[in-house]
Amino acid sequence: MTTQIHVHVFPTSEEVAAAAAERIATVVREKPTCVLGLATGSTPEATYGKMIELYHQGLDFSRVSTFNLDEYAGLQCDHPQSYRAFMEERLFRHLNLRPWNTHVLNGTTQFPALECAAYEQQIQARGGVDLWLLGIGQNGHIAFNEPGSPLDSRTRVVALTPSTIAANSDGRFFADPKDVPRSALTAGIGTIREARQLVLLATGQKKAEAVARALKGDFSVDCPASLLQDHRDCTFLLDEAAASLLKS
Numbered sequence: 001m002t003t004q005i006h007v008h009v010f011p012t013s014e015e016v017a018a019a020a021a022e023r024i025a026t027v028v029r030e031k032p033t034c035v036l037g038l039a040t041g042s043t044p045e046a047t048y049g050k051m052i053e054l055y056h057q058g059l060d061f062s063r064v065s066t067f068n069l070d071e072y073a074g075l076q077c078d079h080p081q082s083y084r085a086f087m088e089e090r091l092f093r094h095l096n097l098r099p100w101n102t103h104v105l106n107g108t109t110q111f112p113a114l115e116c117a118a119y120e121q122q123i124q125a126r127g128g129v130d131l132w133l134l135g136i137g138q139n140g141h142i143a144f145n146e147p148g149s150p151l152d153s154r155t156r157v158v159a160l161t162p163s164t165i166a167a168n169s170d171g172r173f174f175a176d177p178k179d180v181p182r183s184a185l186t187a188g189i190g191t192i193r194e195a196r197q198l199v200l201l202a203t204g205q206k207k208a209e210a211v212a213r214a215l216k217g218d219f220s221v222d223c224p225a226s227l228l229q230d231h232r233d234c235t236f237l238l239d240e241a242a243a244s245l246l247k248s
């Protein structure tokens, strides 16, 4: 498949973050009641810093809704490594988002299937996601949709792969692999593909191979990010290191 994905390469990761935040700001200015999809991980942190700067310059988030991609199963929302805690700390508490408009899957629900179905309903009830910010795993995953995740997958409980557990316990988030939860709740590839606009961020050499597979490889569940190739409005914002295997 010839990809329809737009690719922008910037000299530094800081410029990637500025470009991502500006895209989000454009959506918020055009549609003050917009729905943003958000991501966790190291990559979007700088973008969240830029969004906070834009808020201090007058960008209004008071009517914006947000939905996060995923959450670890079994972590209370106030656990420091939960994605709810990550979002509160890095973004939500710094903006004028209304708490009831921020949505992160509940990792400790007694009824995971119900939680996942309700999440899909809540996204639909708000009119669908206008822009979903994404990262990419070294194995090509998007959210916790690991290789093999179906194109039409919806929000559900999934097992994490050993490579993702290792990537998230390299000292950044969990000190020890045994502390990383083995499963998570995640928006599906089908859920993500329904967003009107997708913006995937990748920075650093470690992401170069996954980026190359996503953009130049087959449209295949083996590389979940390649399943964005036929999306009508998908942009990859990359630094030079992450784009380094695209040249040939």
Ligand code: PGA
Binding pocket: 040, 041, 042, 043, 044, 135, 136, 137, 138, 141, 142, 143
């Ligand atoms: P990272 O994670 O931003 O921490 O590299 C991205 C991902 O796994 O999706």
